Amino acid sequence: MSDFTVAIAPWKENAAFVYSVTYDEATIDVLTNVYPIHQEYDMPGHVCAVSGYLGTERLYRGTSMREIFHMSAEQLHFLIARGWTVSSHSHSHPPTGQEGIDLDMEVQVSKWELEKATGSPVRLFTYWNDLALFDRILPHAKAAGYLGALSIGYPFNTPDFDRWNIARGTLGRDLEGWLEEPLVSLYSHSRDAFPGKLTREKTAGRWLVDITHIVAHRLPRACPESLWNRCSTPDILESRLQEVRALWGDRLWAAVPEAVLDYALMRRAARLAVQRVSPECFTCTVSLDPVPEAVSRRELTFRADIPWQRAEINRGKVSAFMQEGLLTWTAEARDGTQFAVRAA
Numbered sequence: 307m308s309d310f311t312v313a314i315a316p317w318k319e320n321a322a323f324v325y326s327v328t329y330d331e332a333t334i335d336v337l338t339n340v341y342p343i344h345q346e347y348d349m350p351g352h353v354c355a356v357s358g359y360l361g362t363e364r365l366y367r368g369t370s371m372r373e374i375f376h377m378s379a380e381q382l383h384f385l386i387a388r389g390w391t392v393s394s395h396s397h398s399h400p401p402t403g404q405e406g407i408d409l410d411m412e413v414q415v416s417k418w419e420l421e422k423a424t425g426s427p428v429r430l431f432t433y434w435n436d437l438a439l440f441d442r443i444l445p446h447a448k449a450a451g452y453l454g455a456l457s458i459g460y461p462f463n464t465p466d467f468d469r470w471n472i473a474r475g476t477l478g479r480d481l482e483g484w485l486e487e488p489l490v491s492l493y494s495h496s497r498d499a500f501p502g503k504l505t506r507e508k509t510a511g512r513w514l515v516d517i518t519h520i521v522a523h524r525l526p527r528a529c530p531e532s533l534w535n536r537c538s539t540p541d542i543l544e545s546r547l548q549e550v551r552a553l554w555g556d557r558l559w560a561a562v563p564e565a566v567l568d569y570a571l572m573r574r575a576a577r578l579a580v581q582r583v584s585p586e587c588f589t590c591t592v593s594l595d596p597v598p599e600a601v602s603r604r605e606l607t608f609r610a611d612i613p614w615q616r617a618e619i620n621r622g623k624v625s626a627f628m629q630e631g632l633l634t635w636t637a638e639a640r641d642g643t644q645f646a647v648r649a650a
């Protein structure tokens with residue numbers, strides 16, 4: 307009989323908490339006010355870019371973002387080269403109630419435009435404004451070859467999150483308690499995710515995705531006061547990253563959303579078969595259902611309950627460590643990948 311069992315960890319490296327931050331609109335302040343803070347806390351970031359506005363000022367009737375500039379292709383490229391990722395946040399960000407929105411343009415063409423501009427794959431779509439067009443956007447997003455979509459909602463995602471509805475919560479200045487008022491804000495914000503309110507109990511096993519917009523000490527006078535509710539200051543952002551780092555230390559996985567999605571898709575497609583070869587050796591074989599082409603990181607974290615004090619995997623070619631009494635390793639996995647675990 308074997309007392310050897312192997313399971314796949316819910317998150318990479320068996321992280322206790324996963325954290326991502328996304329900057330909607332990809333405005334130029336991300337380069338000067340946000341990127342240095344991310345460097346300081348060693349976390350990658352993500353921008354949601356509007357493909358029709360790269361390198362230009364946003365100018366259309368009804369926008370709350372007056373005198374705000376979007377990053378150029380070159381600026382997005384700068385961030386991508388440093389581990390950041392870019393999603394499509396539509397082509398023109400039209401008011402969702404407007405007649406005759408061309409969803410092919412907004413969802414499919416915008417992916418192609420951003421890929422052409424940055425030279426990198428765009429694997430996530432980010433719904434814009436309220437979620438009024440959610441059901442109509444979904445088939446376009448699937449047809450365009452996205453892997454998933456960033457949404458709005460209770461932002462503590464569990465490992466079985468819906469990849470077409472990855473929930474995010476707003477990090478903002480919260481004038482007059484706007485963020486605390488779900489009826490006013492369109493979004494179901496949770497007080498649990500407000501800055502300074504994260505606890506180990508609330509975050510354990512979860513993936514938190516923050517959204518903010520402009521990060522600056524001041525907004526142009528042309529912007530309405532209420533825009534502050536969706537925007538942060540460098541101080542708010544820094545205290546957030548500090549809070550997240552302090553809460554979980556090295557059990558935190560700070561990642562771009564695409565990396566988290568890759569891991570989840572791999573985990574959902576994988577099954578393990580364990581076989582005892584001798585009293586000192588077991589094998590663990592991965593069978594993997596097909597995963598989408600666009601999944602770029604094909605890794606899994608395994609956790610094994612072993613009957614020995616120490617063990618090695620594939621004659622030491624795969625490094626492993628003991629964590630909470632379980633042998634833990636992260637490795638690339640394909641259909642048929644086999645790990646031989648031996649007493650050492």
Ligand SMILES: [Zn+2]
Binds near residue numbers: 330331434435
């Ligand atoms: Zn937006």
